[in-house]
Amino acid sequence: MKSSALRLIIPVVVTCIVAAAGLAATYTITQPLIIAQEKAAEEEALKSVLPDADAFEAVDAATLAEAAGVAGDSKVAAVYHARDESGESIGWGIKVGSRGYSGYVEMVWGLDRDGKVTDLTILKMTETPGLGTRIKTEPGFLEQYRVLPGGFAEKDLKELDMISGATKSSRAVRDSGMAVSAVYEKVLKAAGEVR
């Protein structure tokens, strides 16, 4: 006869094993799709910020580590070197995440050779729907970043407008701008034509 403890333990263990098997199966099916979706979203974002580019190549690990080192609290996830059809270097695509109101706002910034913003887009965010998400939908908000001068710095960014009621979310965009500016000034530009 089974002891009473076993009578309780066995159903819990069996439930967990069955659940784990079911989840493993679901994960195996969906994971490649999820990765493909994320990659496609990232590529699309890169193309949208650097429409003239034909190919994007990730910079080497040392450069990326260096870029991550100068970004402060923001996280530089990837830096791509953009080339046009003739193989000429035309700028960089930088994927950067900055802390917003809830979690990180992941953005992709495009820079030309002079460090001027070609365009920027929000890749992923978990800001409050309808409130923090206005950083994406508010007319004129992201546009002001698009007209920043080449080699813009912290003081240029601090002059830009925030969205009232979504200050922390707006600040995430500004912070990622500071990270991008630092990456350009201290890493990409310093390296000259090589990188």
Place this chain on the structure above:
Amino acid sequence: MMKEWLRVFKAGLSIDNPLTVLMIGLCATLAVSSQVEGSLFMGFAVIFVLGMSNALIAALRKVIPSQVRIPIFIVIIASFVTVVDLFMKAFFPPIYAVLGIWIPLIVVNCIILGRAEAFAYHNTVWLSIADGLGMGAGFSLVLVGLAFIREFFGAGKIEFMGATVLRMPEGYAAPTILMMFPGAFILFGFVVAIVRALSNRSTARKAA
């Protein structure tokens, strides 16, 4: 049998509505109800999880020892939620981007554990499915209703699948409070008051 099924299903929509009557699952409701689109998909996700978990728990109710029922319920619920989470991420990334953290948080939505405990553990699979679908639909109905009011008056427009479906006239100054939690809470209070007033009136009429 069909009659009983419909009675249980309708209870979730009306007299036992999880939001306006039982008042459970409010946290996610206040958070998600700022957009109609997100609310709609949240509703579908909750209906699916509630229906599946109710059905499975009812099927296993005779073999689940009552001392360890809660951990087993949670494992079952969490598994279905993770399935929804992964599928949404894989097949509907734009919607996942809207709902974000709220999908995994369905696990701790008290409606689901509450119905497992209060209904599915004591009833047949057939009726538990009715309860799950009815409760889920009742939740979704109120959620989408709240979202409509909040988005239309708080943001001045309704957006669905990237298109603006309804828009306030030019010059409308949207009160931001509606988009924030306190506004949602106050609005929810009014909705509950209206539902109560209507149901009181209908019981009074029946009694008369």
